[in-house]
Amino acid sequence: MTTTPTTSPPRIAPLPPAEWPPDLRSLLADSRQDGPGRENLFGTLAHHPVLAHAWLSLARVLTHEGALGHRRRELIVLRVAHRLDAGYVHRRHRIPAADAGLTAAEIDATAADPTAHPWSAEDRALLEAADLLAANSPLSEGLWDRLAHALSPGQLVELLVLAGQTATMCTTLNTLRTPSDRPPSLTVLLDRDRCCSAGQCVGAAPEVFEQDESDGRVALLVPDPDARYADEVRFAADLCPGGAITLLDHEETAHP
Ligand code: SF4
Structure with missing residues (x-):
């Protein structure tokens, strides 16, 4: 090939x-x-x-x-x-x-x-x-x-x-000429019970998070985001006031 x-x-x-x-x-x-x-x-x-x-x-x-x-x-x-x-x-x-x-x-x-x-x-x-x-x-x-x-x-x-x-x-x-996906560098875990609907994650990484119009809390668009969104997702996790976002990277370490 x-x-x-x-x-x-x-x-x-x-x-x-x-x-x-x-x-x-x-x-x-x-x-x-x-x-x-x-x-x-x-x-x-x-x-x-x-x-x-x-x-x-x-x-x-x-x-x-x-x-x-x-x-x-x-x-x-x-x-x-x-x-x-x-x-x-x-x-x-x-x-x-x-x-x-x-x-x-x-x-x-x-x-x-x-x-x-x-x-x-x-x-x-x-x-x-x-x-x-x-x-x-x-x-x-x-x-x-x-x-x-x-x-x-x-x-x-x-x-x-x-x-x-x-x-x-x-x-x-x-x-x-569709490009290959870059392998996901992390997996996003979202605890919706801890989400207080502040929306910082949506602002930081709109390709990965969206606000659920029914209850204002956040939903995940993509649990294994493409590597190009990794920095935005890490920023969103750092911003989250409820500690609702946990990230697992390829080395299986939790962030934060
Ligand atoms: S930043 Fe955290 S608390 Fe705020 S909407 Fe996103 S998940 Fe919910």
């Missing part, structure tokens, strides 16, 4: 979380278990909320209700991302892939010549299919027979939809 140049600015800049529709924020909060690193994807989709909802609903089905299984899914996603030179997607899926059981060597091997790694026969068929689908090329009868030997009809349908959805995501992000 060659590296897509990142020096050019994005053609459409991702919207900051404060400008996302509320249901998009909820979807991101619900998907925290799938790993950090999608703020710029969500921020890009936020330009088209209806489409974002449909896209993320499909992604959620493929991730949590799919029939393929997590390991096969991540293998397909990584390989399609590699073939389409989508560094954003390939990097972001390293953690879910490891969680799904792929070894570090296997993850690296998805971005290399498949013959250089001792893949199983089923893995090799999946990788070959991913290569062809990413190139919009037909699958041979021989390859289809190998896939059909390993997968049910439902899994085969899902494989094609998954490859297509991944390719669409890669093409969208590549074309828009």
